[in-house]
Amino acid sequence: MPYPAGHKLKVRGRIVESAANAFRSSGIRDISVPVIMKGVGLTHGGFYSHFESKDQLVCEACSYAVDHTIQLLQEAVDHVSSGSKINAIIDYYLSAEHRDNTELGCILPAFSGEMPRLSEEIRQHFTAELDKIIAFVSSIADINKQNGTALLSLLIGTVILARSVSDLEQSDGILAAGKINAKMLLSSWEQA
Known part of the structure; x- marks a missing residue:
């Protein structure tokens, strides 16, 4: 019995989603194809x-995950009735x-820590x-690409450090410090 139209495309989408979730939680090099396929109930x-x-x-998993992140950040912005939209992104991104x-x-x-050791195609x-996320953040903050890059770098670095420590109180402190400094950085650009 043949599969219904679009079945292969749906399965491919499930594989990409499974891979994106696995790569985000465990990294690229530590996740094998059999593990990804098992995650969607298929053999490798x-x-x-x-x-x-x-x-x-x-x-493809990277594209899927970036699009998902932009969607989540846009939802954070959409819930702001007044105040700074970029602050909503900062607050979400640097949340527990x-x-x-x-x-x-x-x-x-x-992905950032693994990129230097991966193929040129992936890099x-x-x-x-x-660049897509930098453009999104820069647009929401109404800042140039250079400043958008600096802001996103601060956010990413803060999350990496907050996830790296074993002490939850210290991790929360890292997130709080990142929020304060990201907002101060934005404020300094507005005053310049």
Whole structure:
């Protein structure tokens, strides 16, 4: 019995989503194709009917995760009735919820440390996806790309440090310090 129209595309989408979640929580190098396929209830033998390589899957998972992050950040902005929209992004990005839910969080903190050791194909794709988030943050903050890059770097670095320490109180302090300094940085640009 043949599969219904669009079945293969739906399965591919489930594989990409599973990979994005796994990569965000455990990194790229530590997650194998069999683990990803098992995450969607498939054997690893079917992987190559959907993807040419793990690198291709990593690129698609990166795009999926970046689009998901932009969607979450846009939702944070949409819930602001008054006040600064960029502050809503800062508050969401540097929240305990974002820190604690790595499998659904921004992929940039998870991928950044691994990028130098990955293929040029993945690094080029990551660069394009990074540019997409920088453009989004810069647009919301109404700042230039250079300042948007600096702000996003501060946010990513804060999340990496907050996730790295074993002391929850210290982690919360890192998030709080990141929020204060990100907002101070924005304020200094407005005054310049």
